[in-house]
Amino acid sequence: MRKINKIHQATYAPIDDLITYRAIPTHDVEYIDPFLLLNHHGPQVYKPGNRGLPFGPHPHRGFETLTFILEGDIMHQDTGGGKDIIEAGGVQWMTAGSGLMHAEVSSEKFKQEGGPLEILQLWFNLPARYKMTAPKYIGLQKNKIPVVELDNGLVKVNVISGSWGEVQAPIQNLSDINMVSIEMEQGGEFVYNIPSERNIFFYVVRGSVKVNGETADKLSLVEFENTGKEIKVEALETAYILFGHALPFHEPVVSHGPFVMNTEQEIREAFQDYQMGKMGQWES
Template sequence: MRKIKKLHKAVYAPMDDLVTYRAIPTREVEYIDPFLFLNHHGPQVYKAGNRGLPFGPHPHRGFETLTFILDGDIMHQDTGGGKDIIEAGGVQWMTAGSGLIHAEVSSDKFKQEGGPLEILQLWFNLPAQHKMTSPKYIGLQKDKIPVVELDNGKVRVNVISGSWGEVQAPIQNLSDIHIVSIELQKVGEFVYNIPAERNIFFYVVRGTVKVNGQTAEKLTLVEFDNEGKEVKVEASEDAYILFGHAQPFNEPVVSHGPFVMNTEEEIHQAFRDYQMGKMGSWD
């Protein structure tokens, strides 16, 4: 079995009236190469006539984002031409690359009617050779995501990026990052093998699971060592997890706010380019 290094509890980091827990970075773990950042928004219920999500226009460069909409919705728009509303069960993948400006807000319908909201956003680094690639956006509603059922239907794997066994995901990214979300009924279990040299991302969104014999409750990031291949997960109660793996880049990571590059000078250049309008303009 793959050895577990440590369990990390996400820290409470609210944003205005948005309930938020941050799994990485924290004081205990900066990042798990190339997984840089995870914010878990909600779960909470918005009243009718709310302001919705607070993520108005802002720039990004040098990385990619994957947003999971568990409840509620997100209205996305960016200066690369992406425009979409993704509802519960769907995902959004955005390659910021050389830079763009985007906004992630709630739809007019959600702001008018309110309702439950739970959203997670995961950031992936881009290797130096792809930092300045052209921006790209992909939005997938729930019915466009392949599902693999295991353990007589007690485990449902939503295949989002890369592959799961022989099932190819609808998103094939630049860095061979594999990501799934997994819904487990109580006592549901699965085993998956990942080469020891690849880093694992494992976050418990809801419920409680046993992973390689250790109990991990909701809002827990499981950090693995690079020894062993097998990951065995057993659900102690109904649960939902994010699970992925990737080859580490082993490159310098320099980040400042919305930009993630390899050197301080590249960060300064990103700010200059943004100020000069090279990432687009927002009407």
């Protein structure tokens, strides 16, 4: 079995009126190469006539994002031409690459009617050779994501990027990052093998699970060592987890706000390019 180094609790870090827990970075764990950041927004209920999500136009460069919409919706728009509304069960994958501006806000319908909201956003680093790749956006509604059922249907694996066994995901990313979300009914279990040289991302969104013999409750990030291959997970109650793996890049990570590069000079260049309009001009 893959050995667990430590189980970390996400830190409460609200953004405006949005309930937010941050799993990485925290005081305990800076990042798990190449997984850089996870913000867990909600769960909470918005009243009718609300302002929605507070993420208006802002720039990014040098990394990728994967956004999980568990409840509510997100209206995405970017200067690369991407624009859509993704609803509950769907995901959004954005390659910021050389740079773009985007906004992630609630739809007019959600702002008018309100309702439950729970959203998670995970940041992936890009290796130096891809930092300046062309930006790209993919939005997938729930019905476009393959589902693998295990343990007589007690476990449902939503295959988002890379693959799960023989099932190819709809997103094939630049850095061979495999990501799934997994819904588990109480008593459901699965076993999965991951080569020891690959780093694992494992976050419990809801419920409680036993993973490789240790209990991890909701809002827990399980940090694994690079020894052993087997991951065994059993749901102690109805649970939802994010589960992924990737080869580490072993490159310097220099981040400042919305930019993630390899050197301080590249960060300065990113700010200059943004100010000069090289990441696009925003059109509302």
